[in-house]
Amino acid sequence: MAGIYIHIPFCKQACHYCDFHFSTSLGKKNEMITAIQKELFLRKSELEQTTIETIYFGGGTPSMLSFEEIEAILESVYENYTITDNPEITLEANPDDLTEAKIKEFSKSKINRLSIGIQSFFDTHLQFMNRAHAGDEAIKCLEIATQYFDNITIDLMYGIPKMTMQEWKENLEIAFSFNVNHISSYVLTVEPKTALEKFIRQGTCPDVSGSESWAHFSMLVEETEKQGYIQYEISSFGKPGCFSKHNSSYWKGATYIGIGPGAHSFDKKSRSWNVSNNPLYIKSIAKDIVPITKEILSLDDQYNEYVMTGVRTIWGISLAYIQEEFGEVYVQHTLKVAASHLQEKNIQLEANIIRTTQKGQFLCDGIAADFFRV
Template sequence: METSLQSSTPLPAAARRGFGIYIHWPFCLKKCPYCDFNSHVREEVSQERWRTALLQELDHYAELLKNKGGEGRIVSSIFFGGGTPSLMAPQTAGALIDRIRQHWPARNDLEITLEANPTSVEAGKFAAFAQAGINRVSLGIQSLNDEDLRFLGREHSAQEALKAIDIARKNFDRFSFDLIYARPEQDKQVWTQELEQALAEGTEHLSLYQLTIEENTAFHGARRRGELTELNPDKAAELYDLTNEIMEKKGLLNYEISNYARSGQESRHNLTYWKYGDYIGIGPGAHGRLTLSDGSPLGTKMATRQHRAPEIWLDTVEQAGHATRTYSTVSIAERFEEMMMMGLRLEEGISLKAISEETGDDFTNRIDHSRLKQLCDEQLLVLSDDKIRATPSGRTRLNSLLSYLLT
């Protein structure tokens, strides 16, 4: 039986679509050349100070929700991201999980995910994380080819990656791992072999990302200097189609642009983002979305953002009890746009009822009908009586599609 909590004020629709807690651990052993995440290399990290500060910020948000119409929630997922949160002491993860359970009731099937890199995976440490309450792990494998791992700036070998997968399999009921493809000069045969090797490991969830060059990364500088040439976009598109074909044959469906899973094995935490549910974000640079009951049917949606710099974040929490840099109200128009940007990533699309519950208006009243018709005629979007969704072709060009549709 699922835990429930009575509230005098009905929860806004977003809060009923899921309530996740994201905890950001900003430290890595090394900064990867493709990474633009808020991650930092430090020689020494005080586990005790960071544990205390993360608990303080968690307490701050629990009090905020209690005082501002945010009661009645049930936690559906916890996600330790980074950075490399497997560098965190298992005791820290356990303390945070325990504190979350003290503040809120949780679903009986609460999903608690830890991101990990093979270089920080030890059998004993994974057993300790499982004992602390982690029940799902996501491994940053990125490649099963040693030459490509060196190109990607990874610290582990292919053999170490396979060992980490084996340790994860023995310690957790659910595990996933990431691979990066469409690497320079990668061809169909090489990618097919690597993908089939990955599938042979028995995971029921894979995250498969095409290599993209982000600003302010080492790869961005290398491309600017002419030292790196990306794979031809047409060849990258062919690899995407090949990936979908192979994964579908193996029973792992492309439920989100870069994510594949057997039915029931999707990342529940990430589904909260994509379905535009509510979530708290704590730790340096973490973002959050919280819909607060204000007496109106739609509630007030708040966007939160933490200080990015780890040391400033830590000092601020110790002095003020939290390090939230901004609280800003998300307008109804912005809520609609965010919901479209997130929900059209999903193969299932967005429920028109959910759009109405979030915005107080019908979907078709917020869209230029001629542009919508054009995108449907070009078989990039499909509009039915109950949902709007992007076709596989539409999802491959989602950014430009959204730019056109929402302008």
């Protein structure tokens, strides 16, 4: 089984924290859709022996496209690939795009999962992040969307400067009140070359606080567990049977291709990525050339990929898998690195599976880096 990720590189405005590839100009939208459809055709041989189980529209903001434009891209997927009978098809969307008419249209399409970028229900937080919607729009959007879609995930962000514990708790309580079956919750991260990084450097914005972020994270884990969610990945909380199939395939090392400018692909032995430039992408595809850069993964790279994703999930790092795929040298390396983290109670080792503790989850990037073989 494999997945297809489709990157829609358009946004109404730039969120201050975002470092994804996008453009706020829709001038080349039609050419972009045509190019995405053509890339799907040009790369169909990569997955001709595989059945597609998940299709994910990400971005950018896919909900900026019309129902007809999304349908046209989906038709190209079905024309060029073998799709399982009941695929998970996710559309990322922002509340300000999801009118009732648009939600109704999408509900009649093959899309069966909405990923709604709420981030917060408080206007002060949304304005700080430079989001395009307001808190009341987010609530109205969920009131409508939950009438038409059974499978909804929402994004919430914590660690926002000046966000109080009470505000964070209210964000969670509002989300719970809609009985959404999945929540993806991320700590605000200061990425290089973003507006947020510039504001903090200039002193016009307070820096994010590690202690406040940890307090928010602890509440997130505690409150979602009370509501019956399972934290199956550090930032992902799903009701039983409602885990994201597409994202889970990433963390389990499944094959996927990324379509569109800036999109990444992975086939266990290599990773690749398309050029992050809309005009160059469109021109190249028009010449039947996919503007892609490919990196062949060494055995160390493959091991690093495995531990990097494993430490983030409930499936953890399997010593038996490492033995089978990489050999005894890698098992001994893993155990040697694990020793100090076991002492610090950042991880636990049970039945030959290494998993992070709650304390370790907040430190997982550093823990993964310690396991890397360079």
